[in-house]
Amino acid sequence: MNASIIRYRREDVALRQRHWQNEALQKGSGATYDVHNPANGQVIANAAAATAQDCKESIEAAEKAFGAWQFATPGQKSVLFKKAAELVVSDSYQDKIMKAITEETGCTASLGKLINVDLCHNVLHEACEMAYQVKGEILPSDSGAQSFVQRLPMGVVFVISPWNAPLGLSLMTVLPPIAAGNTVVLKTSEYSPAGQLIAAELLKEAGLPDGVLNIIHTAREDSGPRVAEIIAHPAVRKIAFTGSDRVGSIIAAEAAKYLKPCVFELGGKAPAVVLNGANVEAASRAIVSGAMNHSGQMCISTERVIVQRDVAQQLIDNVKAVASKIKAGDQSKTDAKLSCVFNPSSAANIISMIQEAVADGAELLVGDLKAQGAFVQPHIVLGAKPGQRLWDRESFGPVFTIAVVDSVDEAVELANASTYSLTSALWTNDMQQAFAVSRRIHAGKVIVNGPTYGSESRFHQQGMGGSSGYGTFDVHNFTYTQLVSFQSPESQKAYIVTDF
Known part of the structure; x- marks a missing residue:
């Protein structure tokens, strides 16, 4: 050695x-x-x-x-x-x-x-x-x-x-x-x-x-x-x-x-696609967990949520309720559930990405738009869109965006509106729909009815070119x-x- x-x-x-x-x-x-x-x-x-x-x-x-x-x-x-x-x-x-x-x-x-x-x-x-x-x-x-x-x-x-x-x-x-x-x-x-x-x-x-x-x-x-x-x-x-x-x-x-x-x-900018009829309560828990674990500092973290309109409000209410209970803090001094991000510069960049999206018309649902040293509290943003850094670039922070769509085709189009292709999640109770939609999502992994991270095939995590x-x-x-x-x-x- x-x-x-x-x-x-x-x-x-x-x-x-x-x-x-x-x-x-x-x-x-x-x-x-x-x-x-x-x-x-x-x-x-x-x-x-x-x-x-x-x-x-x-x-x-x-x-x-x-x-x-x-x-x-x-x-x-x-x-x-x-x-x-x-x-x-x-x-x-x-x-x-x-x-x-x-x-x-x-x-x-x-x-x-x-x-x-x-x-x-x-x-x-x-x-x-x-x-x-x-x-x-x-x-x-x-x-x-x-x-x-x-x-x-x-x-x-x-x-x-x-x-x-x-x-x-x-x-x-x-x-x-x-x-x-x-x-x-x-x-x-x-x-x-x-x-x-x-x-x-x-x-x-x-x-x-x-x-x-x-x-x-x-x-x-x-x-x-x-x-x-x-x-x-x-x-x-x-x-x-x-x-x-x-x-x-x-x-x-x-x-x-x-x-x-x-x-x-x-990198990753993993989408979680939630279709009408999905188990919204389970999806909400998985989304918040997938976005907030390790303060979002995983390439397989959930960063984008695309939800059909019929279940959108229920999902929004649920993720707000779960995320609002989570706090970031020094692990040696508190029982906070979230750790810091890896340095203050990263924290500042995460907040900057959110601020830019809000200034461009997105709505802040959860969060204080503040970085305290290397600590960032959970943030949820509604209405971020392609062309904004918060949509286009990996944040590596405890934040995710929500986009509401009417059709499955729109959901797939937005899920694929990214240069990243590492992993994704698809929520539906219709197994025929799961097979049909999963093959249309441009990602190396599609996890049906689960978070964007998982333990299956650890050595076979892969992107499909581009930023992943x-x-x-x-x-x-x-x-x-x-x-x-x-x-x-x-x-x-x-x-x-x-x-x-």
Whole structure:
């Protein structure tokens, strides 16, 4: 394991920079950056800021480890992942995870456990199965020949994972390439280095060989140059990124210079479509939950609600009643249900988006139009429309818009009036209607009679291009196919020139 890492020393809130190579902590360059608690702005740590040399060493460690790891058997990998699944729910790891997650992201304890402990336990078990999914096929061949296609790992994969579910999303992103026989260099978010570093500690204790997973941290101002340097390295064969569409576009352009393939899970502006006859009470609870969990800081958060007129007023009354009871506050001081957003700038941007929509004719149903540091209270807006930032762009905040329509066709048209296509929800009690309408919604996932997030097919969350990205985090996206053809004297007759 090779990592530019941080170490918490709780007594003095100091962190020592080290690089983790061959199971030994080694002195690094000494450059660090501050990590802040978003709820109160306090510095909770100093994290190692990787240099170009640190990145180069991490890639070289991954390249070296690939030589042996590509031949690891499915059984060996499955045993390792199962051991990690047992470790992640142990008391010692849960305490470590929750301490890092709540301090670095401000996440509520209940949600933090769900998306960083329970989720990891599940995806590690799924990775056990994934290790057996690297399969080939026999192809029809010419007479006397025999051909088959085999799947082979690509080599070193560069992974960038975000802060909003630091451990959960890190494992969801690194496990598919590792299960397929690749090695990984993971760059953490500058906001959550400790939470993401636990992925390396967990897998190493489970038996992952040194160099298979390498973790680096970068200061915000260094991230661009370090990412470009890693992408440019000839040993890096593929890039996997989870984050915003803005940054995804930058990474795609950088990778295009070297014709390197990418997998992107980017932003979301998930619509929830509520049709006449739907269970409005259940839809209301799911919508508010889908919009407000983690203060809306998930790519699968519900951001747009499109409701048919016959049930619109009932839905509006219900969501107002539920959302009005929810308050945001410092988790260390109150029993507030909502956490802060990840920094004050994000909070200010969320309020600005709502203010612009209201100034352009939308109606504020719930909310105070105020940002208090990194805290934003729940907001509901009626009548936002395409062309407004609140409709067009991912807010990543505790806010959703409601649009009232008359027909199913109008509902589908508005649901698709977005460059995002990650996930969606459809509410109807007519199953024939559910089948007919779901296929018309331009989204990688349509959840019928449920929230826009769900636990099904965790590794198959995908956008359909545009602002939500493309590709899936599965073994097929981190392997290439190789044709192997065995020729016999008989089959060679058609190809070999004999008259010379």
